[in-house]
Amino acid sequence: MSLTTDADSRTLLEATPGLTAAQQPLWPDAAALEAAVAELAVYPPLVFAGECDVLRDRMAAAGRGEAFVLQGGDCAETFAGATADNIKNRIKTILQMAAVLTYGASVPVVKVGRMAGQFAKPRSSNTETREDVTLPAYRGDMVNDFEFTPAARHPDPQRLVRAYHASSATLNLVRAFTTGGFADLRHVHDWNRGFVANAANQRYEKLARDIDKAMKFMSACGADFEAMRTTEFFAAHEALILDYERPLTRVDSRTGDLYDTSGHFIWIGERTRDIGGAHLDFVSRIHNPIGVKVSAKAHVDDLLRLIDLVDPERTPGRLTFITRMGAGQVRESLPDVVEKVTASGAAVTWICDPMHGNTFESASGYKTRDFDDVVDEVRGFFEVHHALGTVPGGIHVELTGNDVTECIGGSEKILDADLNKRYESVCDPRLNHQQSLELAFLVAEMLSRD
Numbered sequence: 001m002s003l004t005t006d007a008d009s010r011t012l013l014e015a016t017p018g019l020t021a022a023q024q025p026l027w028p029d030a031a032a033l034e035a036a037v038a039e040l041a042v043y044p045p046l047v048f049a050g051e052c053d054v055l056r057d058r059m060a061a062a063g064r065g066e067a068f069v070l071q072g073g074d075c076a077e078t079f080a081g082a083t084a085d086n087i088k089n090r091i092k093t094i095l096q097m098a099a100v101l102t103y104g105a106s107v108p109v110v111k112v113g114r115m116a117g118q119f120a121k122p123r124s125s126n127t128e129t130r131e132d133v134t135l136p137a138y139r140g141d142m143v144n145d146f147e148f149t150p151a152a153r154h155p156d157p158q159r160l161v162r163a164y165h166a167s168s169a170t171l172n173l174v175r176a177f178t179t180g181g182f183a184d185l186r187h188v189h190d191w192n193r194g195f196v197a198n199a200a201n202q203r204y205e206k207l208a209r210d211i212d213k214a215m216k217f218m219s220a221c222g223a224d225f226e227a228m229r230t231t232e233f234f235a236a237h238e239a240l241i242l243d244y245e246r247p248l249t250r251v252d253s254r255t256g257d258l259y260d261t262s263g264h265f266i267w268i269g270e271r272t273r274d275i276g277g278a279h280l281d282f283v284s285r286i287h288n289p290i291g292v293k294v295s296a297k298a299h300v301d302d303l304l305r306l307i308d309l310v311d312p313e314r315t316p317g318r319l320t321f322i323t324r325m326g327a328g329q330v331r332e333s334l335p336d337v338v339e340k341v342t343a344s345g346a347a348v349t350w351i352c353d354p355m356h357g358n359t360f361e362s363a364s365g366y367k368t369r370d371f372d373d374v375v376d377e378v379r380g381f382f383e384v385h386h387a388l389g390t391v392p393g394g395i396h397v398e399l400t401g402n403d404v405t406e407c408i409g410g411s412e413k414i415l416d417a418d419l420n421k422r423y424e425s426v427c428d429p430r431l432n433h434q435q436s437l438e439l440a441f442l443v444a445e446m447l448s449r450d
C-alpha cells in the first residue's frame with residue numbers, strides 16, 4: 001500500500017467538480033482545513049487493502065446464505081468515549097451476539113464493528129435550538145463538540161486529525177482483543193451463561209442449553225478450541241465527511257486499485273445516497289466493500305442506477321443494501337425493492353438495520369426506539385426474503401456494551417420514565433448490553449427456523 005501521486009489518486013484527493021456533497025460541515029477556516037487534510041494524507045493507512053478484499057469475500061458469502069453478517073456499535077463514537085472499558089464492552093457484546101447467531105444460523109458470523117471511524121453524523125437540521133438559543137447542530141466529534149456553546153459547536157478541522165488518532169487507537173485495541181485471546185469461544189460461551197442466569201431471560205434458556213450441549217459435543221469430538229481463541233473482526237463507519245475519507249484513500253501497491261483505508265467497510269447513508277452526489281461518486285472509485293442505506297422512501301429506479309454506478313461488474317460482496325424501513329413499513333415496502341433489484345441481475349447482499357426506521361420522541365422528550373419494533377422489523381425482513389426466496393444476509397445494529405437506558409422495552413422492561421437514568425448517546429438511542437444479547441437470541445431463533 002502506498003500513497004502515490006499518480007493521476008487517479010490525485011483526482012480522488014480532490015472533490016470532483018460540479019458534484020455536491022450533502023451534509024458537509026461549513027468549515028470556517030480554509031487554510032486550517034487544508035492543513036488537516038494534508039496531515040491526514042501522509043498518515044499510515046488504518047486498514048490494509050487485502051483485509052478489505054477478505055471482507056468483500058465474506059460479504060459475498062453472506063449474500064449467498066453461507067455466512068451471516070453482524071454489524072454493530074455506537075450511533076456516534078466520541079473521543080472521550082474511546083476508553084478501554086467502553087471498547088472492551090462493545091467487543092464483548094458483539095462476540096457474545098455472534099456466538100449465539102452462529103449457533104442459530106449454522107454458518108460463520110462475519111463480525112463488523114460500527115467503530116474506529118464512526119465520528120460523523122448526518123443531521124435533519126443544520127441548527128439546534130434550545131429555549132431561545134440557536135447554534136450549529138452537533139455533527140459528530142470529527143466536526144464539532146456536543147456541548148451546547150457557540151465555541152463547542154464551531155467546526156474545527158483539527159478534529160479530522162483527532163478522529164484519525166482515536167480510530168487508530170480503537171482499532172489497535174480491537175485487534176489486540178480479537179487476536180490476543182479475549183475472543184476465546186469458551187469465555188464467550190461463559191459470558192452468555194451469565195445472560196440466561198438472569199431470571200428476566202429465562203425464555204432463552206432452552207436455546208442456551210442447546211448451545212451448551214453443542215459446545216460439549218464439540219469438546220467430546222476433540223474440537224480445537226485453541227484455534228477458536230482468535231477471530232476475524234472488521235471496522236465500518238459511514239463515509240460522510242469527504243475531507244476525512246479522501247485523504248485516507250490510497251493506492252493498493254499490489255493492484256494499483258484505490259481503497260479508502262479509513263475502514264474495511266464503509267457505507268453511504270440515507271441522506272447522502274443521491275445518484276448525482278459526491279458520496280456515490282467517491283465510493284464508485286474505491287474498491288472497499290460498500291454499504292448503502294435504503295429507506296422505505298427509496299425509488300427502485302434510483303437504486304438500479306446506483307448499482308450500475310457502484311457495482312458495474314456485479315462483483316459479489318461489493319455492494320450491500322442496508323435496509324431500514326421501519327417495522328410498520330418493511331413488509332409493504334421491501335418486497336418491491338428486493339424483487340426488482342434481484343430481477344436486474346445485481347449481486348447485492350441484504351442486511352437489515354432495524355434501528356433507523358423506528359426512532360420516535362418519547363412522551364418525556366427523549367429520542368428512543370422500542371425493542372419490540374426493532375425485533376419486528378428484523379422479523380419482517382426475514383419474512384420478506386423467505387417469501388421471495390432471497391437471502392437475509394445480516395443485521396446492522398446501534399448498540400453499546402454498557403447498561404444505558406436509551407431504548408425502551410426488552411426483558412428488563414425499560415420504560416419511558418427510565419430513559420433519563422442513563423441516556424448517554426450523543427445522537428441516536430442504542431440497544432444496551434442486555435437488549436443486544438436478547439436481540440441475538442431472538443434472531444438466532446428466527447435463523448434456526450430457516
Ligand SMILES: O=C[C@H](O)[C@H](O)COP(=O)(O)O
Nearest residue numbers: 075121122123124125427428
Ligand atoms: O443516526 C442517524 C442520524 O444522524 C440521525 O437519525 C439524525 O438525527 P436528527 O434527526 O436528530 O438530526
Ligand SMILES: C=C(OP(=O)(O)O)C(=O)O
Nearest residue numbers: 122269270271293324356
Ligand atoms: C444515519 C444513519 O443511518 P441512516 O443513513 O440510515 O439514517 C446511521 O446509521 O448512523
